[in-house]
Amino acid sequence: MSLLVLKPGLLDTIQDRGRFGYAHLGINPTGVMDISAMSVSNLLVGNKPDEAVLEMHFPAPRLRFESAALFALTGADFDARLDGQVVPVHTPVVAAAGTALEFRKPLSGARCYLSVSGGFEMESWLGSRSTNLAVQAGGFHGRALQTDDVLPFRRATDYGDILKGKKIIVFPWKADVRGLYPGDETLRFFPGAEYEWLTPGSKERLVTTHWKITPHSDRMGYRIEGPALDRNEAVELVSSAVVPGTIQLLPNGQFIILMADSQTTGGYPRIGHVIGADMPGLAQMRVGEVLRLQQVDLQAAEAAKAVQIQGLLRMRWGIYFALHAV
Amino acid sequence: MPCRIAPLGDRGLLIDWGNRIDEALNRQVLSLWDRLRRASPPGVSDLVPAYSSLTLIFNAPDARHGVPAATAYDTLRRQVEHLLANPPETEETTGRQIRIPVCYDQTMAPDLPALAARCGLPADKVVELHTGREYRVFMLGFLPGFPYMGTVDEQIATPRLSEPRSRVPAGSVGIAGAQTGIYPLESPGGWNLIGRTPLRLFDAQRAEPTLLQPGDRVRFFPISPREFHQIQAGS
Numbered sequence: 001m002s003l004l005v006l007k008p009g010l011l012d013t014i015q016d017r018g019r020f021g022y023a024h025l026g027i028n029p030t031g032v033m034d035i036s037a038m039s040v041s042n043l044l045v046g047n048k049p050d051e052a053v054l055e056m057h058f059p060a061p062r063l064r065f066e067s068a069a070l071f072a073l074t075g076a077d078f079d080a081r082l083d084g085q086v087v088p089v090h091t092p093v094v095a096a097a098g099t100a101l102e103f104r105k106p107l108s109g110a111r112c113y114l115s116v117s118g119g120f121e122m123e124s125w126l127g128s129r130s131t132n133l134a135v136q137a138g139g140f141h142g143r144a145l146q147t148d149d150v151l152p153f154r155r156a157t158d159y160g161d162i163l164k165g166k167k168i169i170v171f172p173w174k175a176d177v178r179g180l181y182p183g184d185e186t187l188r189f190f191p192g193a194e195y196e197w198l199t200p201g202s203k204e205r206l207v208t209t210h211w212k213i214t215p216h217s218d219r220m221g222y223r224i225e226g227p228a229l230d231r232n233e234a235v236e237l238v239s240s241a242v243v244p245g246t247i248q249l250l251p252n253g254q255f256i257i258l259m260a261d262s263q264t265t266g267g268y269p270r271i272g273h274v275i276g277a278d279m280p281g282l283a284q285m286r287v288g289e290v291l292r293l294q295q296v297d298l299q300a301a302e303a304a305k306a307v308q309i310q311g312l313l314r315m316r317w318g319i320y321f322a323l324h325a326v
Numbered sequence: 327m328p329c330r331i332a333p334l335g336d337r338g339l340l341i342d343w344g345n346r347i348d349e350a351l352n353r354q355v356l357s358l359w360d361r362l363r364r365a366s367p368p369g370v371s372d373l374v375p376a377y378s379s380l381t382l383i384f385n386a387p388d389a390r391h392g393v394p395a396a397t398a399y400d401t402l403r404r405q406v407e408h409l410l411a412n413p414p415e416t417e418e419t420t421g422r423q424i425r426i427p428v429c430y431d432q433t434m435a436p437d438l439p440a441l442a443a444r445c446g447l448p449a450d451k452v453v454e455l456h457t458g459r460e461y462r463v464f465m466l467g468f469l470p471g472f473p474y475m476g477t478v479d480e481q482i483a484t485p486r487l488s489e490p491r492s493r494v495p496a497g498s499v500g501i502a503g504a505q506t507g508i509y510p511l512e513s514p515g516g517w518n519l520i521g522r523t524p525l526r527l528f529d530a531q532r533a534e535p536t537l538l539q540p541g542d543r544v545r546f547f548p549i550s551p552r553e554f555h556q557i558q559a560g561s
Binding site: 020021022023024025026027028029125126132134135136137142190192193235236237238239240241242243245246263264265266270273274275276298299301302305306309 | 347
């Protein structure tokens, strides 16, 4: 009834939707970088969409199923193999006890999610199972996975009647996630509280430049490289709230886009915010990739999110019928 | 007091009373924070009080509930405007009074000599001024449990270090401009470190993980290195 870590990856953490209700104490929500991938991964194995999942980067871990499990991989495609057999993303898979899961190369995306049917048995801290690395709490003992860690499952199912002696069953269909991610490198943003501090030329540059994601990019934020942006206000900002997606202008004219492990407050000008609907797409962009910013209004931002939620709802029913028709 | 209401992305609403460290402004912030906590508008997951601003973080579908034509932001903005238009009879609840021991010994105060020299004061006088008044916890942020407090006597107000340290020990007490704060965890940091407290500002295992909350009133008192280690061993 568990998953054993044979060899850890670059950064493997347990995450859910995030920890809310404590930002006034400086406790940041953390949570998955790609909320769409988390939802799809859970739906594929019959979980509720915000069940805690394993978030992996490349190099990814080598894992062994200590008992049979129904699982799914979503988000990045790291060319997964279960005892040598190909495991496609966005597809439910049944693994027999004793099989090993490994990832060979990063084919697409930056973060891969693994869900197991019934979920992982993890202690909740302040109402969430997300790992907060800064305070070492939540998730799996508040830290990234290490060799010999054992991740228990909440539910025991033997799957013997499905496996019939085989090591792996790959379901003959996959979830269509195209509607959940932007079609190209364009991210939509909405002007922030200090947007007007930018000079007209800088506002223009913001939407015309091909921006590059630098190696100084992680779960806290993506540092973006390109022509410097200038301010027409030399005012210092007293600390005020920031959220994942907030675009902060740094003193050197470069900017950073805050991600899931962002602080709750900051003192840099908030020139904009990447809309919620485009954050999963940004979470899957890799160091060195280029992005463009497109300005939208609040109605468009909320509508885009609503379309995404409807897409997930449709997928939920589609998967429900597909799973129960097997 | 006039304020500006603006979106903070598509899941935040920012109420801004002006970009200042000012006790009267912060009283407005915390008063509305308190009222919003009690009103508990649907869809709002977090309220983030800061020096001169309060931000509502919300989940749009829940906040919009029952008002399909409006954006979540507009729905919440109306509720906030209603509260602002109907101020309470009594202003603000007074925060808790908390005394915090600080060891100002040179071994735990790497920037105290330089800060004292810069201010033209003996180190003892800096300690006397730092412990000589009660500070308001304006807000928590930067790190879990990090209190932004102030304001310090203008004689000891000192700008941040030009080169931030990559490692500041947990419990370090610092000054940045007119602000004073305490690092709850080891982290990078650019504040002038003038002492260290043995108290734990953050403990994930406690029911209330942070020692301080916005609105609390804090007074520091000096302790010796020996007392520091005794308190640390006992906590």
